[in-house]
Amino acid sequence: MKKAIILLLLMFILISLRADITVKFKGSPDKLMLQVSKIDDIDYFKLRELTNIFGGSYREELNDDKLRLSLYKKHLYFMLESSYVNFRTDYYSYIYNLKCVDGHYYLPTTFLEIVAPLIFKKEIRYDAKRNLILAEIPDDDAIRTIVLDAGHGGKDPGAVGYSKKNQEKDITLTLVKQLKKMLEDNLDVQVLLTRSKDEYVHLRKRTKFANQQHADMFISIHLNSAKNKKATGIEVYYLSTAKTDEARAVEQMENSVVFKYEGGEEAIKEYDSLDFLLADISMTEQLAESSDLANKLQTNLITATRTEDRGVKQAGFYVLKGAYMPSVLIEVGFISNKTEEKQLADKKHQKKIVKAIFYGIKSFKYQVDNI
Numbered sequence: 001m002k003k004a005i006i007l008l009l010l011m012f013i014l015i016s017l018r019a020d021i022t023v024k025f026k027g028s029p030d031k032l033m034l035q036v037s038k039i040d041d042i043d044y045f046k047l048r049e050l051t052n053i054f055g056g057s058y059r060e061e062l063n064d065d066k067l068r069l070s071l072y073k074k075h076l077y078f079m080l081e082s083s084y085v086n087f088r089t090d091y092y093s094y095i096y097n098l099k100c101v102d103g104h105y106y107l108p109t110t111f112l113e114i115v116a117p118l119i120f121k122k123e124i125r126y127d128a129k130r131n132l133i134l135a136e137i138p139d140d141d142a143i144r145t146i147v148l149d150a151g152h153g154g155k156d157p158g159a160v161g162y163s164k165k166n167q168e169k170d171i172t173l174t175l176v177k178q179l180k181k182m183l184e185d186n187l188d189v190q191v192l193l194t195r196s197k198d199e200y201v202h203l204r205k206r207t208k209f210a211n212q213q214h215a216d217m218f219i220s221i222h223l224n225s226a227k228n229k230k231a232t233g234i235e236v237y238y239l240s241t242a243k244t245d246e247a248r249a250v251e252q253m254e255n256s257v258v259f260k261y262e263g264g265e266e267a268i269k270e271y272d273s274l275d276f277l278l279a280d281i282s283m284t285e286q287l288a289e290s291s292d293l294a295n296k297l298q299t300n301l302i303t304a305t306r307t308e309d310r311g312v313k314q315a316g317f318y319v320l321k322g323a324y325m326p327s328v329l330i331e332v333g334f335i336s337n338k339t340e341e342k343q344l345a346d347k348k349h350q351k352k353i354v355k356a357i358f359y360g361i362k363s364f365k366y367q368v369d370n371i
């Protein structure tokens with residue numbers, strides 16, 4: 001009897017010693033508890049409990065011995081049996097190893113104390129004294145902010161029309177302004193422009209702006225041009241290192257801006273140093289999303305305009321490098337072709353293009369938003 005009481009007492013002490021973490025969400029009176037348990041005398045919590053409380057999800061990527069955690073729209077990669085987590089291009093240590101016990105993943109509480117506030121600066125605050133996490137209400141993955149980029153501008157006219165009357169920079173700006181209005185009038189989104197007047201904006205500043213604004217999508221609009229004046233049609237690009245000769249030619253044309261207007265070789269070297277981003281594991285998923293978005297846009301554009309389908313392609317555009325969100329570049333037609341130049345300058349045709357891009361974005365958004 002005595003033994004039983006002592007045992008009960010011991011259990012009670014052990015339970016009360018276990019320092020579960022209180023989670024409070026801003027603007028909500030509710031308190032949730034994240035259970036903490038000891039493994040090798042270190043405080044751990046179950047990853048499943050974390051995603052239950054904060055939303056988000058995780059999945060094993062066993063080919064790479066990695067665990068991918070998505071939280072507040074950010075993707076973190078944990079290495080199994082290691083104390084490091086990769087986010088974008090940085091690695092963070094949370095001191096003790098990630099553990100797998102009976103098929104459940106456990107993270108040490110040091111992850112919440114040390115690393116989480118660095119990665120989730122705005123979303124998670126840890127109060128060590130009160131053993132409390134104060135967090136933003138988890139956001140869904142909905143697409144809310146879209147950045148539209150009108151190609152070229154200012155000193156850089158882009159491609160010049162067959163008739164020499166029209167310039168790429170003017171038509172792209174017109175299209176982007178119309179698209180912004182249509183998106184904001186019909187979808188629950190905020191649309192930001194990299195330029196809203198005839199000015200030159202450095203290519204890198206365009207994606208930097210999108211990153212700073214936490215955009216969920218980046219769309220750059222251009223007009224195509226070729227030496228062969230017979231060339232026609234629409235193509236949508238997303239970022240890649242893989243190329244065909246034709247894609248390389250378009251890439252060269254669009255990238256030549258850097259050489260001409262941004263200080264030549266030195267600037268190109270700087271942009272090329274961004275190539276490492278392509279090797280970053282978190283890019284893989286983004287590329288899949290970009291490819292999906294590109295396909296939706298291409299299908300809609302071809303159906304609406306009935307112009308030649310040049311397909312979805314991959315190329316290494318500087319303007320897309322460094323964007324941390326699904327991003328595509330659309331060539332909406334050939335300004336170097338006599339007939340297409342006329343169409344591209346025509347208000348009715350412009351409306352068709354804008355509508356088609358709008359529907360492409362809408363269907364991508366609904367898919368991502370799970371509507």
Ligand SMILES: [Zn+2]
Nearest residue numbers: 151158222223
């Ligand atoms: Zn262009």
